[in-house]
Structure formats: C-alpha cells, structure tokens
Amino acid sequence: MDDLVTAATRVVAELKAVLGDRLITSAAVREHHSHDTSRLRPHLPDAVAFPRTEEDVQAIVAACAAHGVPVVPFGAGSSMEGHTIPVRGGITLDTREMNRILEIRPEDLLAVVQPGVTRKQLNVELRETGLMFSVDPGADASIGGMASTRGSGTTAVRYGTMRENVLALRVVTPDGTAIQTGSRARKSSTGYDLTHLFVGAEGTLGVITELTVRLHPIPEAVSSAICSFPTVANAVEAVIEAVQYGIPVARVEFMDEVAIAATNSYSRLDLPVAPTLFFEFHGTQAWVEEQARLVEEITLGHDAIGFRWTADADQRTKLWQARHDMFWATKAIIPGYDLYTGDICVPISRLADSIVAARADIDASSLKGQIIGHVGDGNFHTAYLIDPDNPAHLQEAEEMADRLVERALAVGGTASGEHGIGMAKLKFMRKEHGKAVDVMKKIKAALDPLGIMNPGKMGDEG
Ligand SMILES: Cc1cc2nc3c(=O)[nH]c(=O)nc-3n(C[C@H](O)[C@H](O)[C@H](O)COP(=O)(O)OP(=O)(O)OC[C@H]3O[C@@H](n4cnc5c(N)ncnc54)[C@H](O)[C@@H]3O)c2cc1C
Incomplete structure (x- = not known):
C-alpha cells in the first residue's frame, strides 16, 4: 500500500471526481475541522467531504478503505474530548448537508x-x-x-x-x-x-x-422551581430524596455558589449566591403543582432557603437560558481565560461526597472553578479557569480532572457521564472496563481491520 500522504492524495483526486465542490481542500475549511471544543492539539485533515446521501458516504468510505486512509465523521464539532481531531489526517466526513x-x-x-x-x-x-x-x-x-x-x-x-x-x-x-x-x-x-x-x-x-x-x-403543563441551600451536601441530599421518592422530575440541575455568582453577573439575575437547585416538572396542571409541593416539602427538610416555583413561561425560559449560558458565564469570570472541563457520573448515593470532594479540590488549588450538574442522574461537571498562556495552569487543571475521575471510579462511577472518551479520556478506559477493553478491541478489529475509522480514539487504547 502507498504511504499515507500518497494514499490521501489519490483518495482526494478520486473523491473530487465523485463529489466535485463538496470535497474541499482549502486551508480555512481544513482548519475548521482540525479540532473540537477541547484544548487538545489540532491536526489538519487532508480534505473535508460533504456528503448528501448514504451513497455519497459509501463512496467516501470505500475510497478511503481501498487506500487505507482515515475517515473522521464530523457533526457540529461541539464535542469536548478531542473526538473529531483527525490525528492521522485523511478525510473528515462532515454531515452538515445530510440535514433532511x-x-x-x-x-x-x-x-x-x-x-x-x-x-x-x-x-x-x-x-x-x-x-x-x-x-x-x-x-x-x-x-x-x-x-x-x-x-x-x-x-x-x-x-x-x-x-x-x-x-x-x-x-x-x-x-x-x-x-x-x-x-x-x-x-x-x-x-x-x-x-x-x-x-x-x-x-x-x-x-x-x-x-x-x-x-x-409535549407536556400539557410545565413548571419550574428554584431554591438554594446552606451547603452542597444539603442540596444533593434533597435531590437524592426526591429521586428515591419516585418524583418524576423532568430536570434537576445543581449549580454551586461560584456558578451562581457567574450567572448572576452574565445573565443579569439576582439569585442568592449559594448552592442552588433548578427543577422542572412536566404533566397535567394538577400533577405539576403536586410535584412542586412534594419537592418543596423534601427540600425544606434539607434546610432549603426561599423555594420559589413558577408556571410563567417567560420566567422559566429566562432561568433555563441562564443555565444553558453557563459555559459563557464561567468563561466571563476572568476575561481571556479558557475553561478546562470535567465530566463524571457516580451512583446517586455517592453524589454528595463526590461534589464536596471536587469542591474541596478546587478550593485547595490555585485555580478558580465551578461545579454544575445534571444531579438527578448522578452526573456533574467541573470547569476550571486557566490562563491559556500558562502551562502550569493547564497541568494543574489536568491533574484535578484526573483526580475527579479516579474518585468516581473508586465509588463505582464512570469516567464520563455524557461527554464521552474522545482522546482525552482514553487513558481511563482500561481502568474503568478492565478486560472488557480487549473485547471492545476485538469488535473494533473485526469491523475495522484497517483501522481507518476515526483512528487514535476508542479501539486504539493500549
Ligand atoms: C457549551 C457546551 C455544552 C455541552 N453540554 C453537553 C451536555 O449537557 N450533554 C452532553 O451530552 N454533551 C454536551 N456537550 C458536548 C457535545 O455537545 C455533545 O458531545 C454532542 O453530542 C456532540 O454532537 P456534535 O454534532 O457536535 O458531534 P461532533 O463533535 O461533530 O462529533 C462527536 C463524535 O461523534 C462522531 N460522529 C459525528 N457524526 C457521526 C456520524 N454521523 N456517524 C458516526 N459518528 C459520528 C465524531 O466522529 C465524534 O467522534 C456540550 C458542548 C458544549 C460546547
């Protein structure tokens, strides 16, 4: 087989004949597809293909397979662990025109x-x-x-x-x-x-x-509630009780005091600066009111302060928009700094300890950071603010994110609740899955013997 550079050149020429303008080799388009939202080192693909049909995809993959050239699928590029970085070059297959x-x-x-x-x-x-x-x-x-x-x-x-x-x-x-x-x-x-x-x-x-x-x-009625707590443990224990009680909350999000301060300033809110829970309830009018009442009772039992609930759509939208803007609100805490994020999930009974330990770790570090979480699932995220020009910051954040995962694995949790493995979390696969990784590698080798599908990611762990 040709060396990879020659092989990629041949594939680009072959695919140009099939896709025409939908096979792009311009520097700007290749650069856009050289990274995701992580801080991992970018790598350029040789070309970016924009298929419209399954037949286009088959042509791209078959050409790459014939020459042993990597293919990296790409959706919106919003992943966070280096998933879409074409570490061995090849063709990035962007699905944006497969949008029917x-x-x-x-x-x-x-x-x-x-x-x-x-x-x-x-x-x-x-x-x-x-x-x-x-x-x-x-x-x-x-x-x-x-x-x-x-x-x-x-x-x-x-x-x-x-x-x-x-x-x-x-x-x-x-x-x-x-x-x-x-x-x-x-x-x-x-x-x-x-x-x-x-x-x-x-x-x-x-x-x-x-x-x-x-x-x-779409539920007939939707209401939301918000309340703050004296401590992180109080907030999380309230969630655990609500989940164990079987209240079918539609959303329950935790934000620690640093996250609340950031969101107050970014989204022009005046929430009490304390560990806070956002709830949303779906159902009939009577049922959402009942759920809110039950949750209020539970949260009061955990020293909640100022339980407020509303069925007003505008207020609700404003609160959830603030929650969704959290990434930007946190980035704005120190202008010019980047965010280094963590994502783990633990059994719900271990959630309070895990969040308290993550907070203690941030407080003992030289970095500023916050914690937010989809706590009804036992899933939470840390975000550490780092100076992009200071390698010591990056190292400290990496070490803290690694400790976060180690603690999660020690209590029967997982290295990622929802962001996935990409490249950044490959190092935890063996620790989390043990010999099951060998079974995964056999599946990978059986389906992709040439190793062309998104190489350097899952299936390529040691
Ligand atoms: C501000 C912010 C907040 C976020 N919050 C969350 C959150 O709350 N929950 C959450 O789960 N994630 C969250 N994410 C991460 C991200 O949005 C998700 O991982 C999302 O699912 C990635 O989708 P994408 O289209 O951007 O995929 P991409 O980043 O383009 O690709 C992701 C992976 O899927 C592969 N892929 C893409 N398309 C295909 C295909 N057609 N066939 C095969 N493989 C394919 C890629 O090769 C890559 O490995 C957040 C990201 C940001 C930036």
Whole structure:
C-alpha cells in the first residue's frame, strides 16, 4: 500500500471526481475541522467531504478503505474530548448537508432523520405535532453526533439519554457496506443489539447515515422551581430524596455558589449566591403543582432557603437560558481565560461526597472553578479557569480532572457521564472496563481491520 500522504492524495483526486465542490481542500475549511471544543492539539485533515446521501458516504468510505486512509465523521464539532481531531489526517466526513428530516410519524412517536439534522431543527419541525425530541445537550449538536457520543443533558433524568431515544440506525461500515440496525418496533428481542453498539462508538465503527428516534408528547403543563441551600451536601441530599421518592422530575440541575455568582453577573439575575437547585416538572396542571409541593416539602427538610416555583413561561425560559449560558458565564469570570472541563457520573448515593470532594479540590488549588450538574442522574461537571498562556495552569487543571475521575471510579462511577472518551479520556478506559477493553478491541478489529475509522480514539487504547 502507498504511504499515507500518497494514499490521501489519490483518495482526494478520486473523491473530487465523485463529489466535485463538496470535497474541499482549502486551508480555512481544513482548519475548521482540525479540532473540537477541547484544548487538545489540532491536526489538519487532508480534505473535508460533504456528503448528501448514504451513497455519497459509501463512496467516501470505500475510497478511503481501498487506500487505507482515515475517515473522521464530523457533526457540529461541539464535542469536548478531542473526538473529531483527525490525528492521522485523511478525510473528515462532515454531515452538515445530510440535514433532511425524512419522516415524522406522530402515531408511532418517532422520526427518521439524516445524521446532520440538529436537535433544534427537529424540534422546530415538530412544533405543529405536539411532540418533542427530548435530548438536550445545550449545544445545537447534530443528532448523528449526539448518538455517536451517547449524549444526554438536562432532560435525561426523565426522558433518557440517546441510548434510550435511538430505535434504529442505518450505518455505513468501514468497508463501505450500508446496513440497517433495529426497527420501528418499540421493543425487539432479535439478534445482537447493533444499534446500541454504534450509539456511543464515537465514529470508530462506521458512519451513521440515518436515525430513527423516539419522540415524546409535549407536556400539557410545565413548571419550574428554584431554591438554594446552606451547603452542597444539603442540596444533593434533597435531590437524592426526591429521586428515591419516585418524583418524576423532568430536570434537576445543581449549580454551586461560584456558578451562581457567574450567572448572576452574565445573565443579569439576582439569585442568592449559594448552592442552588433548578427543577422542572412536566404533566397535567394538577400533577405539576403536586410535584412542586412534594419537592418543596423534601427540600425544606434539607434546610432549603426561599423555594420559589413558577408556571410563567417567560420566567422559566429566562432561568433555563441562564443555565444553558453557563459555559459563557464561567468563561466571563476572568476575561481571556479558557475553561478546562470535567465530566463524571457516580451512583446517586455517592453524589454528595463526590461534589464536596471536587469542591474541596478546587478550593485547595490555585485555580478558580465551578461545579454544575445534571444531579438527578448522578452526573456533574467541573470547569476550571486557566490562563491559556500558562502551562502550569493547564497541568494543574489536568491533574484535578484526573483526580475527579479516579474518585468516581473508586465509588463505582464512570469516567464520563455524557461527554464521552474522545482522546482525552482514553487513558481511563482500561481502568474503568478492565478486560472488557480487549473485547471492545476485538469488535473494533473485526469491523475495522484497517483501522481507518476515526483512528487514535476508542479501539486504539493500549
Ligand atoms: C457549551 C457546551 C455544552 C455541552 N453540554 C453537553 C451536555 O449537557 N450533554 C452532553 O451530552 N454533551 C454536551 N456537550 C458536548 C457535545 O455537545 C455533545 O458531545 C454532542 O453530542 C456532540 O454532537 P456534535 O454534532 O457536535 O458531534 P461532533 O463533535 O461533530 O462529533 C462527536 C463524535 O461523534 C462522531 N460522529 C459525528 N457524526 C457521526 C456520524 N454521523 N456517524 C458516526 N459518528 C459520528 C465524531 O466522529 C465524534 O467522534 C456540550 C458542548 C458544549 C460546547
């Protein structure tokens, strides 16, 4: 086989003939696809392809397979652990032009979409149907990218993550074959569960070309509540009790006092600067009121201060917008600084200890940082502010993020609740999964013997 540079040149020439203007080698487009939102070192792809159909994807993958050239699927590029960095060059396959909503079947509560459709795009299209696509990672990510990272977000506590919301897929495997996994049935007990093998595979086993996703009825009534607590432990224990009591909260988000101060300043709010919970309840009018009443009782039992609830849509939107702007609010704490983020998930009984330990770690460091979390699932994020020109800051943040993961693994948790492995968390795979990593590597070798699908990521761990 040719060396990689010659091979990539041949693939670019072959694909140019197939895709024309949709195969781009300009410096600006390659640069845009050389990174994700992480701080990991970028690497340029040789070219970026913009397929529109499954046949286009097959042509791209088959050409790359014939010459042993890497293919890196790319959705919105909002991932956070180096997922889309083409570390060995090759072709980045950007799905943005595969953005057609193919079918909406309200009676079956499902939609069929191409992978480049974004979650906001689908929800706009669903407006007239009274249905919604529930998974909400904050960023307007592509549904193909969300499935590939097994993403989730604020609503997972009630409606599930991408794992629960993908029913079926079409996938182009690394030899260019197109397959269908799963069906439109709500359940099935036939065959290996290939759908959920590709969900979370981060583009290392094939390219998703079509997804059948679950839809949910838009609730008749929605209300939100907010309350603060004297300590982090009080707030988290209130959440644990609400979850254990079986109250089907639609969202419950934790923000520590540093996050609240940042959001007050960025989003012009005047929330008490203390550990805080945001709740959202879905159901009938009577049921959301009942849920709010039950949660108020529970939070008061944990010394909540100022429980306030509202059914007012404008106030609710303002609060959730502030929550979604948290990334920018935190960045604004020290202008010019970058954020180094952490993401872990632990059994809910270990959540309070985990957040308290993460806070103590930040307080003992030289960095400023905050903690927010989708705490109903036991999932939380840290964000450390670092001076991009100070290597000591980067090292300190990395060490703190590593300790966060080590503590999570020690209590039966996971190295990532929702952001995934990418490159940054590859080093924890063996520690978390032990010999199961060897089984994963066998699956990778069987499906992708040439190692062309998003190399340097999952499947390439030592
Ligand atoms: C401010 C901010 C907040 C965020 N909050 C959350 C959150 O709350 N919850 C959460 O889960 N995530 C969150 N994220 C991370 C990110 O939005 C998710 O990981 C998202 O699912 C990535 O989707 P994407 O379209 O950007 O995928 P990309 O970043 O483009 O790709 C992600 C991975 O999927 C692969 N891929 C993409 N498309 C395909 C395809 N068609 N077939 C096969 N593989 C493919 C890529 O190769 C890559 O490995 C946040 C990010 C930001 C910037």
